[in-house]
Amino acid sequence: MEQNVQLNSVGQQLLDKISGREATIGVVGLGYVGLPLAVEKAKAGYKVIGFDVQQKRADMVNDGVNYIGDVVDEELKEITQNKQLIATTDYSLIQEVDAVAICVPTPLDTYQQPDTSYVESSGREIAKYMHKGMLIVLESTTYPGTTEEVLKPILEESGLKCGEDFFLAYSPERVDPGNKHFNTKNTPKVVGGITPACTVIASELYKSVLEGDVHQVSSPAVAEMEKILENTFRHINIALANEMAVLCNKMGIDVWEVIDAAATKPYGFMPFYPGPGLGGHCIPIDPFYLTWKAREYNYHTRLIELAGEINNAMPEFVVNKLMFALNKEGLALRGSKIAVLGVAYKKDIDDVRESPVLPIVEMLRNEGADLMICDPHVTSFRSCGTVIETVPLTKEVLEAADLVLITTDHTAFDYELISQSNKVVFDTRNALKNFVKPEKYVKL
Template sequence: MSSDSLIGIIGLGYVGLPLSLRFAQCGSRVLGLDIDPTKVNKLTAGETYILHIPEKDIAAAVSEGRFRATTDFSQAAECNALIICVPTPLAAGNEPDLSYVLNTGRAIAPYLQKGQLVVLESTTYPGTTDGELREVLEAGSGLIAGVDFHLAFSPEREDPGNPLSDVSRIPKVIGGLTPACQQRAMEVYGRAIQTLVPVDSCRIAEAVKLTENIFRAVNIAMVNELKVVYDKMGIDIWEVIAAAKTKPFGFMPFYPGPGLGGHCIPIDPFYLTWKARQYGQETRFIELAGEVNTAMPAYVIQRCREALAAHGKELKGSKVLLLGIAYKPNVDDDRESPAYVLWEMLEEAGADVVYHDPHVPVIRPSREHGHFAGRLSVDLSAENLASYDLVLLATNHQAVDYPLIAENARLIVDTRNAFGQLLKGQPHYYKA
């Protein structure tokens, strides 16, 4: 693959944009394709719209002619490789929603060229790449996968907000429809990724990603369940985990929270659950983990009720400050954030809720929680904090003045142990 080849990356979000910049930094020319003209216009101007992606990196790639963005999918015909990085959410009943993947396939199919490579990176169930996606590509192009064009699956492994997460150093799993498809994908990714991990098929590569995320979901469910059990015993789960992780073998720390967030862990296990049913198989362990994690917001709300009751108040009519709306610390990504579930449950109980998040100054429209769009983050001050009946911490961003909150809040319920050292043993501090 020549250094002058053009790589098309479809979907310029938390996965596609970092990958685009990595290829550009390695000397490839990159065409970013997205249906959102706002994103395309920002990128064309060298601007970022994702907190942890530096604007200077985008501006450099654009000014050097290594990266350009467009909404014109006909330009896919110019690319040597096309990498699909679009959402795979859940539909009603926890069923997979492949509409973004398949609509992308339909959009590029008329422009597929012989010899092109198409790679799917979106997390999905085994059989998507060589099944549904292959079908729409072949139907729309008249070409045959594995004969006229190459087809592969390579799961994304992004970890937004983690400074140690560098796309170039995260090993890349690659499964091809045929050995030639795999080899072609290895050649493309080899330009930008240090370590490649070939597997024997697209389906194995799809299963790898699901296994990684199911592992996390199940272990988070375990510590969430232990949190509830230990709390009844007067035991702090955070101290238990801190001590347990000193064991140099046989233990890996996972941490409890108010529920699962992000576009992977709350969603991906159900992709396998749905697919397993087609084979007559049950996934009881996975589904139980989902039930435990889904129950966490209700547990948090009950802790809020208990904390308020201990101070002579009810949740109904209370003023609540929700601290943190992003799904994880130090990012502006609020997809599937459990904070929104908490917010809805608080309002249903009659509370008056506002939020503060230094990385989400205004809530953007979304598929899941569109009714919150346009709400603004409130400022933090000693006077403002003292006006709330309860501060509920959902996300522990580093860019928050915890001493200010600890000193001025009347009552704090903490789902992330963010105030553990500051307020341990204080009567106005509760963990959830």
């Protein structure tokens, strides 16, 4: 929905700055979303200031030390050495930027309700120092209405008027950690502004930075809702795959073979795969922004909530099946040595946020299992207030284990070695699909 909009003088001056690469860009939040975005904007020729509440992060960025998998080490070093990108905890530098992207967490609170406190606090810091002719874009995933109902009033406390003195839009992040084909630069962007002028200016900034298409929508609420739809789609389809896995287990049918067979249909089917549960900051959380917002309209999102129940039950299903596998060997879970392969929520990344492995580890520890946890990307993690160190996957670890549990199918794992194990191997990811199966092989 490209728009032909007549900009006022403030908007035109900002657009000219963007077009001439003369604008200074701010990025608030230097995590999995913010740092890759800051790097791409710096690579596009803009001077970029990254803001974060953690001094350690700011120092690492300024030293050219990378801590995000989707950022290329050499690129970060180059743009920080030439001061194209600097990082700070001093929000007064907001007064030096012409456009700023907000990329802060939007978690759920203990009542499974959206926590927009990070967005609100970022908005207040920006409002203190913002000036006429600024663009603010919210990228954090949130419920429909956040940009207009929460962020806009905070920013207008500065005395500036949205759509005239400053410009506000929502453009959801689309980060898929570990994806080898799509990244911040080449993934299409959706942009919805408070006014048409807001949409146009934000779109032009993204077009100048990214290779992916920029798709304009009529409002921030549409853009906010489409991001929720993206992740709810995956949430529900993964739940279907998980429910099929549970049923196939009861019927003695290989669910992986069923899915592979269904995937041969060239239309009307998209394969989703089961696993030990959902992980990451998006899919387990985002759909519940919508269930919360739906209550305002006296609507109960039954399908979304049922999918959540199914996905949340998978860690317990894994532990129960593991206990049954041990029982067949005449072993109790208490005192058994379990080699847990993988802590990250998906392959080849170091992100353990909402990882389904965490509740599995907690249940196994509570039942008295002796765990050896291996993950080439995660050196340590926290479980029930305790920091647990991971160990390398070796032949000795496999020989010491009573059961090997594959929870994350990292490429770095030696599957040839695992396939030669004479112990029970419980594969929740179909990681040994292309290997000779061990004699005592159990699949999800």
